[in-house]
Amino acid sequence: MITKVDPENNETLALFDLADFNGQRVLEIGCGDGRLTWRYADKAAHVTAIDAFADGILRAKENISDELKDRVEFSHIAFEDFATASEPSTFDRAILSWSL
């Protein structure tokens, strides 16, 4: 058996109940291996997914599909450093994914 995370899609349903991702520019903080990113990325215009831990980002980059490669950017960076280098009013959606 392979470990199954939220096969009932509880998290995705809760996420989509609160926000629309169609055509949106999304920042996901604490994306890990992209577990949540894969659930909404196909709807978004662009996703910047960051995490301070390298292992998860490596796995996310390995698993990214060809369809999402142009739209989803995974970065191994601490949020503080990312924020310092980023322009204001850039994103339509920010997700704090189990990382606050």
Add this chain to the structure above:
Amino acid sequence: MVHALEEIQRLLKPDGCLIDIHPVLEAPLIKVYQGSRVLFVESNPDHDRTEEESRQAEDALAQVVQRGLFIIERNSEFDLPIYGSSVIELRDFRAKIGAFDDSPKDDAVEAQRTALYARVDEIMQAAGDGAEVAYHERARITRMNPNVRKEEPL
């Protein structure tokens, strides 16, 4: 945490929104299933740490709302289960996703966890084929909008 929320507010467009997902204060549960039947339920041994993290997250969100940076639009709760065929598989998976990265070394908690895993293992072996173990964590999801103050007319 509060500084991170301030920075997120800066990075969001005025009509954007922040979605925060973090664990609730109640303890995550370890459950053993045989089909739809629940054979065993017990709280996660390192709940104190989770509880403290959840409390800090709640406090940070409350602070930025109080300071007028964000308005809470809506929230809800959901259950995030992780299923495995053995407690070792579940533990290894949680380790792989960094679940224990921030945990301070605590021998007492480690001993409780080892004892719990041994009991779960016994129950699963007794249950035979089709038994599975799950780690259930309850989470709160909140939509917060930047509080865009309207300029007062002169």
